Amino acid sequence: SQTIHQWPATLVQPVGSPLSLECTVEGTSNPNLYWYRQAAGRGLQLLFYSVGIGQISSEVPQNLSASRPQDRQFILSSKKLLLSDSGFYLCAWSPPGGSAYEQYFGPGTRLTVT
Amino acid sequence: GESVGLHLPTLSVQEGDNSIINCAYSNSASDYFIWYKQESGKGPQFIIDIRSNMDKRQGQRVTVLLNKTVKHLSLQIAATQPGDSAVYFCAEGGGGYNKLIFGAGTRLAVHP
Numbered sequence: 772s773q774t775i776h777q778w779p780a781t782l783v784q785p786v787g788s789p790l791s792l793e794c795t796v797e798g799t800s801n802p803n804l805y806w807y808r809q810a811a812g813r814g815l816q817l818l819f820y821s822v823g824i825g826q827i828s829s830e831v832p833q834n835l836s837a838s839r840p841q842d843r844q845f846i847l848s849s850k851k852l853l854l855s856d857s858g859f860y861l862c863a864w865s866p867p868g869g870s871a872y873e874q875y876f877g878p879g880t881r882l883t884v885t
Numbered sequence: 886g887e888s889v890g891l892h893l894p895t896l897s898v899q900e901g902d903n904s905i906i907n908c909a910y911s912n913s914a915s916d917y918f919i920w921y922k923q924e925s926g927k928g929p930q931f932i933i934d935i936r937s938n939m940d941k942r943q944g945q946r947v948t949v950l951l952n953k954t955v956k957h958l959s960l961q962i963a964a965t966q967p968g969d970s971a972v973y974f975c976a977e978g979g980g981g982y983n984k985l986i987f988g989a990g991t992r993l994a995v996h997p
Contacts (some may be wrong), residue, residue, distance in 0.1 A: 872917045873934065874931075
């Protein structure tokens, strides 16, 4: 069976500091991978998605970036965090060639920028 | 954990009653719809999906209804239980490759 991991679970970072959130998927090959951000009491905003190694599509302009160095690894980064970057960050995967939109989410990382 | 649903509309039901959560979607070209359940501090969990060539689909205790004429989606939960308390999101597939557009969510509160 497939599992998706995210770490850390919670993170408190000062404004201007760098960020690195990691997501890994087990039990599947060449998954589509996604990063979402969720503000408190809000829906999910798609930030990035990837259909393969080194292939990243950005949905919204921001000071965040994403990378996919390995098939089942997806990293969300920032060089300098802003207060507005606080939120709940979710990684998701969907099967390649399967249901185009059936996405499965990780447990999330709660980021607080102080 | 993260407090999900602080400012979301809330549906309060008694344990054992049926719940109906509604969602209006935006894109008439969307061809795939999903309902997710999100408990506080956790990632969304897939509940049920439906394609645009259907108007009803049933799962275990849940039914999704799709009305394409008015772009409306609903999730019906039978015999609601305390464990059903969560925020429920609808999502529509469309607008590009493998993308989902999420609704704002509804918080379901089940009272004993």
